[in-house]
Amino acid sequence: MQRADALKALMWALDFERRGEEFYREAGKLTADPTGKQVFSGLANDERAHASWIQRAIDGVQKGGSYPDLQEGLEVRRLGAVRPPDFPAAQAYAAGRPNAHQLDALKRGIQTEVESRDFYAQAAQLTDDPAGRAMFAKLAEVEEEHRFLLKSEYDYLTKTGMYFGVPEFSVEALPD
Numbered sequence: 001m002q003r004a005d006a007l008k009a010l011m012w013a014l015d016f017e018r019r020g021e022e023f024y025r026e027a028g029k030l031t032a033d034p035t036g037k038q039v040f041s042g043l044a045n046d047e048r049a050h051a052s053w054i055q056r057a058i059d060g061v062q063k064g065g066s067y068p069d070l071q072e073g074l075e076v077r078r079l080g081a082v083r084p085p086d087f088p089a090a091q092a093y094a095a096g097r098p099n100a101h102q103l104d105a106l107k108r109g110i111q112t113e114v115e116s117r118d119f120y121a122q123a124a125q126l127t128d129d130p131a132g133r134a135m136f137a138k139l140a141e142v143e144e145e146h147r148f149l150l151k152s153e154y155d156y157l158t159k160t161g162m163y164f165g166v167p168e169f170s171v172e173a174l175p176d
Contacts, residue, residue, distance in 0.1 A: 006011055006132055009123045013139070014054045016116055022048035025113070027105035036102045039153055043146060049114070050139065057135060106154040113147035 021044045030038035117140050124136035154160075 006127060006129065006163045007058065008057045009127075009136075010054055010061065013050055013120070014058065016119070017047045017051035017054060020044075020116070021051065021103075024109070027101070027109070030101040030105065033102060034088065036153070036157075039149065040105065043149070046146065047141070050142070101116075103154065103157060106150050106157070106167075110147055110154065113143050113150060117143035124168060 024040045024047060028037045028044065031037050031040060107149060115154035118138045120140035124133050124140060127133050127136060
């Protein structure tokens with residue numbers, strides 16, 4: 001990838017991360033569930049940190065330098081916020097309907113994280129600069145972690161996931 005193309009990819013990435021922060025902040029405002037608010041807030045903070053880091057990369061490449069060190073300023077959210085699976089009683093499942101805004105935001109967030117992961121993975125393959133390749137590959141990895149976090153949260157709320165081959169819901173707990 002030529003320097004001009006690398007800058008274009010970085011500018012797209014910067015815009016993408018800024019829009020991601022805005023999306024997750026808005027999703028947090030629309031979500032009633034405190035844990036959901038925490039997840040969306042954490043993702044918004046991650047996107048802001050990524051945007052700041054990408055801006056430093058843009059500044060470095062524009063000045064004829066290289067990409068910043070991967071260890072410097074790139075915050076990676078670990079999966080500690082993923083809720084453990086539970087097996088609710090029938091009345092708890094029937095009463096507990098996740099709010100539609102939260103589910104919609106989770107679905108849209110999952111799709112966006114997939115798209116950003118794929119964009120960064122492709123950019124990593126196309127760049128000739130080893131530091132740029134490492135940077136884009138790391139961003140692809142981070143976006144995959146975000147996708148996993150959102151998917152886990154979605155599966156938890158909808159009771160549609162699996163945990164080591166065991167469904168996160170009980171057929172007996174489903175409402176009639």
